[in-house]
Amino acid sequence: MSDAIEIRRVVKRYGTFTALHGVSLAIRDNEFFTLLGPSGCGKTTLLRMIAGFEDVTQGEILLFGQNIAGLEPDRRPVNTVFQNYALFPHMSVLDNVAFGLKMKGVAADARRARAGRMLEMVHLSAFADRLPSQLSGGQQQRVALARALAPEPRVLLLDEPLSALDLKLRQAMRVELKQLQEDTGITFIFVTHDQEEALTMSDRIAVMSAGHVQQIGTAREIYEAPVNRFVADFIGETNLLEVEVASVAGGQARVVLPGGQALTCPSASDTLGRHALSIRPERLSLVEAGGDLKATVERVVYLGTDLQLLTRLEGGAEMQVRVQNSARARVPQPGDRLGLRIEEGAARLLAD
Amino acid sequence: MRGVRHYPGFLAITVLCLVVLYAPLLVIMAYSFNGSTSITSWGGFSLRWYADVFTGPESARFGQAAWNSLTIAVIAASLSTMIATAAAVAMVRGGAFRGKRATFALINVPLMVPEIVTAVATLIFFAMIGLTTGYLTVLIAHVTFCIPFAYLPIAARLQGIEGHYEQAARDLYASRWQAFRLILLPLLAPGVVSGLLLAFIISLDDFIITNFVKGAGMETLPTAIFGSVKQGIKPNIMAISTLMLAVSVLFVTLSYLINRKGRRSP
Numbered sequence: 368m369s370d371a372i373e374i375r376r377v378v379k380r381y382g383t384f385t386a387l388h389g390v391s392l393a394i395r396d397n398e399f400f401t402l403l404g405p406s407g408c409g410k411t412t413l414l415r416m417i418a419g420f421e422d423v424t425q426g427e428i429l430l431f432g433q434n435i436a437g438l439e440p441d442r443r444p445v446n447t448v449f450q451n452y453a454l455f456p457h458m459s460v461l462d463n464v465a466f467g468l469k470m471k472g473v474a475a476d477a478r479r480a481r482a483g484r485m486l487e488m489v490h491l492s493a494f495a496d497r498l499p500s501q502l503s504g505g506q507q508q509r510v511a512l513a514r515a516l517a518p519e520p521r522v523l524l525l526d527e528p529l530s531a532l533d534l535k536l537r538q539a540m541r542v543e544l545k546q547l548q549e550d551t552g553i554t555f556i557f558v559t560h561d562q563e564e565a566l567t568m569s570d571r572i573a574v575m576s577a578g579h580v581q582q583i584g585t586a587r588e589i590y591e592a593p594v595n596r597f598v599a600d601f602i603g604e605t606n607l608l609e610v611e612v613a614s615v616a617g618g619q620a621r622v623v624l625p626g627g628q629a630l631t632c633p634s635a636s637d638t639l640g641r642h643a644l645s646i647r648p649e650r651l652s653l654v655e656a657g658g659d660l661k662a663t664v665e666r667v668v669y670l671g672t673d674l675q676l677l678t679r680l681e682g683g684a685e686m687q688v689r690v691q692n693s694a695r696a697r698v699p700q701p702g703d704r705l706g707l708r709i710e711e712g713a714a715r716l717l718a719d
Numbered sequence: 720m721r722g723v724r725h726y727p728g729f730l731a732i733t734v735l736c737l738v739v740l741y742a743p744l745l746v747i748m749a750y751s752f753n754g755s756t757s758i759t760s761w762g763g764f765s766l767r768w769y770a771d772v773f774t775g776p777e778s779a780r781f782g783q784a785a786w787n788s789l790t791i792a793v794i795a796a797s798l799s800t801m802i803a804t805a806a807a808v809a810m811v812r813g814g815a816f817r818g819k820r821a822t823f824a825l826i827n828v829p830l831m832v833p834e835i836v837t838a839v840a841t842l843i844f845f846a847m848i849g850l851t852t853g854y855l856t857v858l859i860a861h862v863t864f865c866i867p868f869a870y871l872p873i874a875a876r877l878q879g880i881e882g883h884y885e886q887a888a889r890d891l892y893a894s895r896w897q898a899f900r901l902i903l904l905p906l907l908a909p910g911v912v913s914g915l916l917l918a919f920i921i922s923l924d925d926f927i928i929t930n931f932v933k934g935a936g937m938e939t940l941p942t943a944i945f946g947s948v949k950q951g952i953k954p955n956i957m958a959i960s961t962l963m964l965a966v967s968v969l970f971v972t973l974s975y976l977i978n979r980k981g982r983r984s985p
């Protein structure tokens with residue numbers, strides 16, 4: 368598979384403020400690629416540079432192997448679904464969708480036909496003659512999608528396209544978007560700060576923070592094997608513990624937790640000293656006796672399918688535990704002293 | 720808090736202001752329908768002074784002046800609106816450029832310079848470059864002083880239009896010019912029309928600058944009326960004034976309506 372987009376050490380400065388610090392990414396053709404990160408980390412900036420609305424301060428962006436520096440936005444085979452949709456308010460839905468084709472010089476009949484097919488695809492054929500202001504938010508969102516897809520771009524950029532929709536619609540649109548991407552075979556670059564959205568739709572995800580790419584990988588990789596404290600904390604819930612690596616031998620580290628309890632976990636490096644240790648709450652289970660760690664239950668939250676337990680390890684550190692709710696098991700009570708068993712490989716030492 | 724209406728003297732002051740502002744206009748409008756030749760005593764309702772404007776002894780002079788006023792107002796309003804639109808797009812959409820503040824001041828300061836100063840300066844300028852005063856000098860002066868007036872509603876409208884629309888157009892393969900013509904201009908239209916009408920009225924109404932730069936023999940309606948009044952006020956002046964007032968009110972109302980409608984739509 369070839370790369371649709373290659374971003375090489377791209378730096379973006381606004382005056383003295385640096386929004387992106389040397390970002391490098393390769394996005395494959397036909398991929399659903401997500402940029403995920405908290406507000407202000409530079410996702411929109413990166414997207415706007417790919418679309419051609421923002422100059423690149425340093426570094427280069429390649430589109431199918433071609434350097435696109437200096438190409439005006441209308442010269443890039445890339446279309447954008449804007450966060451606020453930016454539908455042309457004075458044009459009908461059909462004219463909006465046909466606009467890109469018109470600019471490309473497609474004949475009137477052909478572009479009306481194609482725009483009609485695009486509206487069919489997003490289930491809006493009945494609304495072709497309306498103005499954008501006469502549509503609901505979700506319908507406007509789909510028009511924006513149809514408009515951006517109509518000229519058959521090689522890459523589609525989507526800047527938080529679902530953030531203005533309510534939860535139910537958002538969930539339905541996730542499925543639709545993913546389906547659309549698979550059907551059209553167009554490379555999607557999707558921006559979001561919602562980790563659930565990212566995990567459910569993406570082939571691969573780049574987790575960003577403060578202008579840096581922290582990790583690139585599949586949903587599973589970044590959830591199961593976060594490379595650092597930021598990723599572990601940002602994706603899902605986790606227990607982050609400050610630990611002391613006492614010894615490393617044969618890829619296994621002996622770590623000492625605050626309070627003095629110790630355990631063994633895999634380690635890629637052999638540096639000793641202070642590290643962060645991440646353990647996902649659902650990878651812990653409760654045992655009456657034994658287990659890897661001893662803890663006292665402090666609070667129990669009933670979540671229906673799950674129970675969420677806040678426990679305190681002997682010696683001080685807090686530990687969240689998530690167990691499946693079952694009629695057969697006794698619900699733990701605050702004050703219970705229990706053992707916690709850590710699933711094989713679930714305790715992960717982080718690089719920083 | 721007590722409403723402003725409850726302050727002592729509010730009513731008296733309001734009435735006084737309204738009377739000072741509007742009583743003369745009402746008197747002129749009423750007496751333009753006066754049947755007698757006197758401008759102070761009422762001689763019954765009649766349209767004779769309106770007929771006098773179009774057929775009387777002064778009708779040729781007023782006709783020529785009205786034609787001058789109209790053509791100058793149309794040309795000056797059109798040209799100044801085009802220039803003002805270009806200026807507004809550069810100022811509002813051009814991002815940061817060197818001399819932006821200075822440009823802003825250049826566009827807006829004429830609104831604050833006393834008109835008599837502009838009039839004298841313009842006359843001296845034409846004399847210096849050796850341009851004979853007449854129709855052309857009046858037209859040039861009108862184009863110039865109409866620009867800041869046309870600029871105001873256009874820039875205000877443009878500030879309310881998000882940049883995303885043009886970006887979306889560029890993203891969908893429109894050139895800069897296409898994005899302007901197909902997307903920005905239609906959205907900007909209410910502001911442009913509003914600016915056009917405002918410039919038209921300002922041009923139609925101007926006296927001081929016109930009087931300085933018109934030269935001998937050339938008249939616009941305001942200068943013709945002034946010239947006529949110097950020989951004593953005759954009721955036909957009231958008819959002409961009422962007609963001009965009607966045109967002004969019509970245009971201002973149109974401008975207001977278009978602006979309001981435009982503000983509601985996108």
Ligand SMILES: Nc1ncnc2c1ncn2[C@@H]1O[C@H](COP(=O)(O)OP(=O)(O)OP(=O)(O)O)[C@@H](O)[C@H]1O
Pocket residue numbers: 381384386404405406407408409410411412413560
């Ligand atoms: N035109 C600009 N001038 C100066 N700073 C800017 C400009 N545009 C963006 N920034 C800054 O660059 C940083 C990244 O902005 P960006 O819009 O890319 O964030 P984002 O990741 O898209 O955030 P969000 O999720 O809130 O949309 C922010 O700190 C922002 O303040």
Ligand SMILES: [Mg+2]
Pocket residue numbers: 410411412526
């Ligand atoms: Mg953003």
